[in-house]
Amino acid sequence: MTTPELPTQYAPADVEAPSYERWVAAGYFAADPGSGREPYSIVLPPPNVTGSLHVGHALDHSIQDALSRRARMRGFETLWLPGMDHAGIATQNVVERELAKEGLSRHDLGREAFVERVWQWKEESGGRILGQMTKLGDGVDWSRERFTMDERLSRAVQTIFKRLFDDGLIYRANRIINWCPRCLTALSDIEVEHSEDEGELVSIRYGSGENEIIVATTRAETMLGDTAVAVNPSDERYAHMIGREVELPLTGRMIPIVADDHVDPAFGTGAVKVTPAHDPNDFEIGRRHNLPSLAIMDERGVITAHGPFQGLDRFEARPAVVAALRAEGRIVAEKRPYLHAVGHCSRCKTVVEPRLSLQWFVNVGPLAKEAGDAVRDGRTRVHPPELAKRYFDWVDDMHDWCISRQLWWGHRIPVWYGPEGEVVCVGPDETAPEGYVQDPDVLDTWFSSALWPFSTLGWPEQTEDLARFYPTTVLVTGYDILFFWVARMMMFGLYAMDGEPPFRTVALHGMVRDQFGKKMSKSFGNVVDPLDWIERFGADATRFTLLRGANPGSDVAISEDWAAGSRNFCNKIWNATRFALMNGAVSTGLPDELTPADRWILSRLRTVTETVDTAFEDFEFAKISDALYHFAWDEVCDWYLELAKIQIAAGGPTAENTKRVLGHVLDALLRLLHPLVPFVAEELWRALTGQESLVVAAWPVPDAAHADPGAEAEIESLQTLVTEVRRFRSDQGLKPGQRVAARLSLSGTALAAHEGSIRALLRLEEEPESFTPTARLAVGGVTVEIDTAGAIDVAAERKRLEKDLAVARKEQAQVTGKLGNEQFMAKAPEDVVSKVRARAAQAEQDIARLEAQLAALPA
């Protein structure tokens, strides 16, 4: 085997792209449904076709990649399936904007040509994110890449629509829906974002004289469409007015006063205006009282009601209506600014307009019930479990889902209307009767994304993939999308797959934030571009930084400093392996003869492997990263490599054995690191082992035979001694490299066999014939006498000893207090008491020793 010369610094850019290409070419990421292995499958939450890789994706993908890489190493038939969704509104907006530059609208092209144009855009500039995923190292199965508008996936959409339709779970109705006057389409409830905005609350006097009633509203312009005033039936103030009519100002129309339980007598005057065509609550009141619905706006939010306000935008009309009312003396009170919740289009932030229109809905009742039950009865586990409650709150109180969109880009609703008003739902292999016209609308994008876990595997065909990889093992996504998407996939998956939920586990992570825990936003200027980080710090460092902060369900704070720290970590591993290779480390199995240092690091390796395995089961990526970081840096690099240097320098069989232990430990460490930092781990592992790829190497199994508490205790006491003497050296101003003579008294202690190592680590020479130590240190049972080769800094030494003494005395006080407490002695468990006794004895000893040392110091 040749040992390639590694540079002193890890250069990610030289390694990443070629490695990735090699992995793909070797077919490591392609799943084989025909293998006999147990399946492990993940579907990638499909990014938006208009999207590009942002730091939230980077986190989500890093987690999925870590999970699937580890699963592959553990021998599972692993599928991580990539793809995109067609993002109806977003994509249509992008292409319409492009057209606008040419002075065209989609109507100029016509529907067919427009859709053709969108496809063209998709081929050319859509899906940039897929290329970016390779930079991050995503080990996805590219042979199974899917798109929600693919023919097969579209077939799945049509199939399930037809089934739901035939089962009576899809219906068409005239309802108040959320309407975006800019996107000109209906939105579902969850596509509306609510925020506390400043508005106004205006109290208006309707009617006159005895028939006078005051209503308050934040949307004065809608009064033009009022068809009633409502009061609570139990409200005595208005009891006598129920059934009467009052004159609606500005219009001269007479409208009734109705009694409705849903009116809150405590809000405002207790009387509310009722605008059934422009408010969901009012719509319900209108239904209950048979009130007419009077639409006063068009689809762009422009007033259509006859009169002086016609042609005004809704926001221009508001002050105009108020001014007109004021001129008539109708305004009783005005509160401005008035904070209230306002809905905005999640896509374009335009204020949503409740609009009465004919739309398609999914009756979610039975589907949502089943989606909730699947989590309740454990068919699907939500992790972390605290978030399951949010899921239940949502699915147990879900409103019917408005699925029609007034767009051209998307799956067209497969319903055709006949000349006599017939309605026919057409399945995938059916054709509509002659002369029928198809519904012009398309389906909500989430309707097709809800099929993702099975449409991508071939459903409705009974494919091999579907049989093998459904239900998927785990879904990894942000908690923000739990009800947006997860709940919908649960509903459709359970419905289409006979009660088999789409995932065994839903693992939720948080949002990525900046180093102060602040949300990233363009206007705040704290947005991290993962591609920029990949370029500057490497893909591994970018991934490691994200994973290191990722605790289940909680947000991740990151900063450039931390990315640099992760890069340093990669470099540390790099150099450790480089050192090992320079010294002939080999991964050819462990030798029979092991030194205490060898046994210690192997024992630690076993523990760390176990810790990592356990943490993976609970998606505790922060714990996994920390365990490996600490093991690699603080134990392997800081101690084992230093001890190995000494063992190798000793020559002979010890040296040869050490090379094998070193090789074994690094081999295992790189395997454990591979899911997190695949590029650097791969490069080093190939250099170390000469084998083809770590991607398909076996995951380490913790070796119980390596547990060695004795060796751990031995090395720990060595560490304590070394650190203590280094502290002395540092306090005394001895340079790290400066060699000084010392006498060690180790016989009879656990460190008797370690004199050579201790001297090497501490740069202590053998004492000469005529040895006159200037300082004497005692650590545990060991005495170290040192000739500091000059006058000792008495002040520094006194300070050091006094500090230690203070610590020991404090400990003693605390501990003797406990031992003197009868209750403690009577009730505390025996192991705690004996521990405290041991601490007391230790403190006693330390105090005596330190006092003696202080007394011995020259004045």
Add this chain to the structure above:
RNA sequence: GGGCGGUUAGCUCAGCGGUAGAGCACUCGCCUUACAAGCGAGGGGUCACUGGUUCGAACCCAGUACCGCCCA
């Protein structure tokens, strides 16, 4: 208004009954032949507040304050 989560070192977070931890930042000394993207040493915390349970509370319970998120 309803619900959930949080408050531990300068920052971000672990710890969740028995001696307060990590990373980064900070101080001091070092280019000690794997690594200055490094090495060695060090400083830094009435664990938000108030009560309770307990021999013992950062941890369990109750309440208060503040922060964040979701829903209405």
